[in-house]
Amino acid sequence: MEKDKIDKKEHILDVAEKVFADLGYDGASTRTISGEAGVNMAMLNYYFGSKEGLFLAVFERKINSFRTLLQNINSDGSMNAWDKLNKCIDNYVERIIANNCFQKLINREVSMNKRGDLTDKIIEILMVNVYEVKRIMEEGVNSGLFHTDADIALVIATLFGTKNYIVNMPQLSSLILGHDIRDEKFMENELKPRVKTYMKRLLKAYLVKEHDNSK
Amino acid sequence: MEKDKIDKKEHILDVAEKVFADLGYDGASTRTISGEAGVNMAMLNYYFGSKEGLFLAVFERKINSFRTLLQNINSDGSMNAWDKLNKCIDNYVERIIANNCFQKLINREVSMNKRGDLTDKIIEILMVNVYEVKRIMEEGVNSGLFHTDADIALVIATLFGTKNYIVNMPQLSSLILGHDIRDEKFMENELKPRVKTYMKRLLKAYLVKEHDNSK
DNA sequence: CAAAATTAATCAAACGATTGATTAAGTGTA
DNA sequence: TACACTTAATCAATCGTTTGATTAATTTTG
Numbered sequence: 235m236e237k238d239k240i241d242k243k244e245h246i247l248d249v250a251e252k253v254f255a256d257l258g259y260d261g262a263s264t265r266t267i268s269g270e271a272g273v274n275m276a277m278l279n280y281y282f283g284s285k286e287g288l289f290l291a292v293f294e295r296k297i298n299s300f301r302t303l304l305q306n307i308n309s310d311g312s313m314n315a316w317d318k319l320n321k322c323i324d325n326y327v328e329r330i331i332a333n334n335c336f337q338k339l340i341n342r343e344v345s346m347n348k349r350g351d352l353t354d355k356i357i358e359i360l361m362v363n364v365y366e367v368k369r370i371m372e373e374g375v376n377s378g379l380f381h382t383d384a385d386i387a388l389v390i391a392t393l394f395g396t397k398n399y400i401v402n403m404p405q406l407s408s409l410i411l412g413h414d415i416r417d418e419k420f421m422e423n424e425l426k427p428r429v430k431t432y433m434k435r436l437l438k439a440y441l442v443k444e445h446d447n448s449k
Numbered sequence: 450m451e452k453d454k455i456d457k458k459e460h461i462l463d464v465a466e467k468v469f470a471d472l473g474y475d476g477a478s479t480r481t482i483s484g485e486a487g488v489n490m491a492m493l494n495y496y497f498g499s500k501e502g503l504f505l506a507v508f509e510r511k512i513n514s515f516r517t518l519l520q521n522i523n524s525d526g527s528m529n530a531w532d533k534l535n536k537c538i539d540n541y542v543e544r545i546i547a548n549n550c551f552q553k554l555i556n557r558e559v560s561m562n563k564r565g566d567l568t569d570k571i572i573e574i575l576m577v578n579v580y581e582v583k584r585i586m587e588e589g590v591n592s593g594l595f596h597t598d599a600d601i602a603l604v605i606a607t608l609f610g611t612k613n614y615i616v617n618m619p620q621l622s623s624l625i626l627g628h629d630i631r632d633e634k635f636m637e638n639e640l641k642p643r644v645k646t647y648m649k650r651l652l653k654a655y656l657v658k659e660h661d662n663s664k
Numbered sequence: 665c666a667a668a669a670t671t672a673a674t675c676a677a678a679c680g681a682t683t684g685a686t687t688a689a690g691t692g693t694a
Numbered sequence: 695t696a697c698a699c700t701t702a703a704t705c706a707a708t709c710g711t712t713t714g715a716t717t718a719a720t721t722t723t724g
Contacts, residue, residue, distance in 0.1 A: 256561060257475075257561060258473060258475060258557070258561055260472075260473055260475035260476045261474075261475045261561065263682075263683065263684080264683080264684060264685085265682085265683080265684090273700085274700060274701055274702080275684090275685090275701095276685085276686080276687090276700080276701075276702090277699085277700070277701090278684095278685095279684080279685060279686080280699080280700085284684080284685080285683095285684060285685090338560045341556075341560065341617065341618070342473075342557050342560055342561075344617070344618050344620070344621065345553045345556065345557055345617040345618065346471070346472070346473060346476075346557075353620065354620075357620045357621055357624075360618075360621055361621065361624055364621065364624075364625060368625070385643065385646075385647045387622075387625045387626050387627075388611070388643070388644065388647040388651075389651075390625055391611050391614045391615050391622060391625070392607055392610070392611045392614075392651065394614055395607070395610035395611040395612070395613055395614030395615070396603070396606050396607045396610040396611065397610070398610055398613065398614060398617075399606045399607075399609055399610030399613060400606050400610070402556060402559070402560040402613075403556070403559050403560060405559065405568065405569075405572045406559065406572055406575055406576065406579065407602075407606060409572070409576055409579075410579060410583070410602045410605055410606070411602045412602070428600065428603070429603065431600075432600045432603040435655065436603075436604075436607065436651070436654075436655045439651075439654035439655045440650065440651045440654045440655065457673095478708075478709065478710080479709080479710060479711085480708085480709085480710090488674085489674060489675050489676080490675095490676095490710090490711090491674075491675070491676090491711085491712080491713090492673085492674070492675090493710095493711095494710085494711060494712080495672095495673075495674080499710075499711080500709095500710060500711090
């Protein structure tokens, strides 16, 4: 049936996304993926042509869901730069820290030196998000809300880098935080609000010109 | 001769470090490493027991040099917590941003979920360094220099995460910064001092209780 | 000191296991 | 029948590792 066919492909992509994220491109064998998905190994090649084709299918499926996230925030004229940045932080913590296995996948493949064609595609898509955040901060500087000598480029590195650190190194950040961050309950009730509060305070202390420094 | 023997092992470690960094643990085959190093394949097992042993040898060689550095800073009684943190930042920027291929290697392997024994060892060694930084910041809080409600765990995530972001995603951070960060000259003359200044201002604004907020 | 015995270092070859991919023989549906 | 789907079996290639033999260096022995 047509619907089952689509569901099966989607299921394979779901599993492949997780296995690729856990084991990396080289570490994830086609047998592991097909086994985990409960399908015959040859199905991967039948549907996606090759292992690389499967990887690209996993990647491209995610593209659209990430693209519109920030653009909605940025086009809202009723908020100033700081409020927009706050909303960015909230959205990133909520959506990306929670569903992290794809982010790990991306970061790992980008950090490789020798996979050119694939890396370029990923970079291009990541830059869309980066550029939206950059626009917000430039707006903050131009409107006089943020310090003019603020290093916007490095603030971006901090914003995404802090998030990546927590997401990409869960064992390490679990030790630092004193809890297993893969515990759904802890992440939802404690980690998420904690990261939101922290990021806002950190960026506010550095970026915003006049703010209450007592608390 | 004794000296040649040591030099050969060091040479293998040098080559292995680069190959691992470029291709990842799974991507780097023992044949590639031994071929690149100009030694027989069996020498890797002879010297290091296994591929994993070689990887750990590469890893520990790098991490030990930085551990002693951190401990020296930490045990220096003539500096307060903020000065120590400044020295940490300087050293991190100087030593880790410069020699970055190893950092990429580490982050890529740690972000994998399913390689228990190897990952655990890496985590264990990394935690030693993290703990030293944590000690410094706790000292800052206890001495009344830092805000008591500062989220130390997440500051660590920011410190290491910002650095990792720049190092691990050079294509992306190059676009953000407007220069190719792999350009040795730009990195030495502009990026390094810029990151140092930024990290100090960022952490000072967030951590230190009373500071000149005008500049 | 010199011959013998021991150890360390190095090599080509091959090991069994696993990789991604393909084949040919089916299955069920329309 | 014709078609999309699914399977087990199999492919050559590559993986990390081990082997047995050979050479170089060191130590022991007479």
